[in-house]
Each structure stands twice: as structure tokens, then as C-alpha cells.
Amino acid sequence: MKYLQQMINARQADSKFPELKETFNEEVKYLSGIIKKKLKDKKSGINVLDACCGEGYTLRDLGEKHKEANFFGMDNDSDLVSRAQIITSPLKNITIVLQDILSMPSFLAHNFFDLSYSTFNTLGSFRQEERFSVLSEMYRAIKEKGYLATITWKNKDKNVTDFLKQYYTYIGFKIKEIDDNKTIVENEDDGKLNQEIFERLSLDELSSYYLQLGIKDIKIDPIGKLWIAFSGKK
Numbered sequence: 364m365k366y367l368q369q370m371i372n373a374r375q376a377d378s379k380f381p382e383l384k385e386t387f388n389e390e391v392k393y394l395s396g397i398i399k400k401k402l403k404d405k406k407s408g409i410n411v412l413d414a415c416c417g418e419g420y421t422l423r424d425l426g427e428k429h430k431e432a433n434f435f436g437m438d439n440d441s442d443l444v445s446r447a448q449i450i451t452s453p454l455k456n457i458t459i460v461l462q463d464i465l466s467m468p469s470f471l472a473h474n475f476f477d478l479s480y481s482t483f484n485t486l487g488s489f490r491q492e493e494r495f496s497v498l499s500e501m502y503r504a505i506k507e508k509g510y511l512a513t514i515t516w517k518n519k520d521k522n523v524t525d526f527l528k529q530y531y532t533y534i535g536f537k538i539k540e541i542d543d544n545k546t547i548v549e550n551e552d553d554g555k556l557n558q559e560i561f562e563r564l565s566l567d568e569l570s571s572y573y574l575q576l577g578i579k580d581i582k583i584d585p586i587g588k589l590w591i592a593f594s595g596k597k
């Protein structure tokens with residue numbers, strides 16, 4: 364995947380795209396606040412799931428900050444999982460597995476996590492008919508009083524659209540279509556042209572998935588270019 368190197372460069376200290384790095388940092392800061400709270404209640408040994416962890420940068424940053432917590436990452440792309448395993452290998456509190464979140468055996472990751480989260484518009488990269496299933500697997504994975512957090516791009520926001528134009532171009536995708544709700548891109552992968560659609564969920568859509576899970580006290584926080592939908596399991 365040719366765009367990966369740019370994604371990786373953007374996350375380094377000398378990033379050529381500081382606005383993107385700032386976005387990753389904001390995600391980490393917010394999630395770190397939730398983990399701190401959980402650790403304060405429980406002291407140690409909390410379990411955290413990064414569903415669809417990609418190359419594992421969020422996990423690495425959180426794992427470095429919170430040595431007392433156990434982190435698990437899951438992704439169905441074997442290249443990304445290998446990279447995530449390499450960059451997190453110095454940290455003994457992180458485990459990364461190759462797993463399709465939509466076909467987890469029912470015994471796996473059931474009532475096990477204190478926090479289950481997805482970052483960087485993961486939900487919007489799934490087809491609409493799959494999104495609820497992804498979220499319900501993340502929810503199934505958490506224990507009673509565990510937290511569920513999902514981070515998506517703000518929709519209907521021109522600043523975010525302008526930022527995304529720069530971002531997709533920076534990582535080497537050709538933009539076919541972009542508006543305040545979605546981006547359609549083309550990228551070349553191993554000589555094959557792929558088309559991908561990244562949607563930006565409306566607050567109504569986000570809330571409706573939580574409601575379908577029986578969660579009424581959803582909290583939606585704006586952080587920079589993103590929305591974080593957050594709730595606890597009763």
C-alpha cells in the first residue's frame with residue numbers, strides 16, 4: 364500500500380503535516396483521559412481494545428503513557444497488523460491480532476474490556492449496513508460499566524472538508540468526489556486501481572446506533588475535526 368509511508372511520516376515528531384499529527388494527538392489525549400479515570404477506579408490491570416487498529420500508532424502512544432493497562436489491537440489487514448506488531452514490540456502491555464471484527468467467534472472478547480474504542484473515522488470507512496454490527500461487536504466486548512468510544516470526522520463542516528482534501532492528497536489518494544459528508548478516493552495498490560468511500564456520519568446516525576444498542580446516555584464531544592461518541596455499559 365503506497366500511501367502508508369506518508370501516514371507514518373505524518374505521525375513522526377518532525378511531521379510534514381502537523382495538522383494531521385495534531386488530530387492523532389487529540390484522539391490520544393481524549394482516550395488517555397478515559398483510561399486514567401478507569402485506572403483511578405481500578406488501580407491496575409484494565410483491558411483496552413483498539414478495534415481496527417491499523418498500524419497501531421494510537422495503541423503505541425497509549426501503551427507508552429499507561430504501562431499499568433493491557434492493550435489489545437485488532438485489524439483484518441495482515442500488512443497493517445505486521446507493522447503494528449513491529450512498532451509496538453518494545454511495549455509488553457500491547458498485543459495485536461489479525462482478526463475480522465465482523466466474524467469474531469462469540470466466546471472471543473466477550474465482556475472482557477474496560478474500554479473499547481475505534482479511531483480516525485473507522486466506522487465511516489465501513490459500509491452503512493455494516494456499521495451497526497461493528498459497533499455492537501465493540502459493545503459486546505466490554506464488561507459491565509466498561510466504556511465504548513468511537514471517533515469520526517465531523518460532517519457538514521467545511522473546515523474538515525478542506526482538511527480532508529489536503530490529507531487524502533498528502534497520503535497519495537486521488538480524490539474523485541468530496542463534499543461535507545463523504546469522500547470518494549482512488550488509490551493504486553499493487554498495480555490495481557481501488558475505489559474507496561469514506562463517509563462522515565451525522566450525529567443522528569451515530570446516536571441511532573447507540574440507541575439500537577439500548578444506550579440512551581450517549582455523550583458526543585467535539586474535539587478539533589472529530590466527534591467522539593462515548594458511553595458506559597449498564
Ligand SMILES: C[S@@+](CC[C@H](N)C(=O)[O-])C[C@H]1O[C@@H](n2cnc3c(N)ncnc32)[C@H](O)[C@@H]1O
Pocket residue numbers: 414415416417418421437438439440443462463464465481482483484485488
Ligand atoms: C480508517 S482506518 C483507521 C485505522 C486506525 N484506527 C488509525 O487510527 O489509523 C480503518 C481500519 O479498519 C480496518 N478494517 C477494515 N475492515 C475491518 C474488519 N472487518 N475487521 C477488522 N478491521 C477492519 C482497516 O484495515 C483499517 O486499518
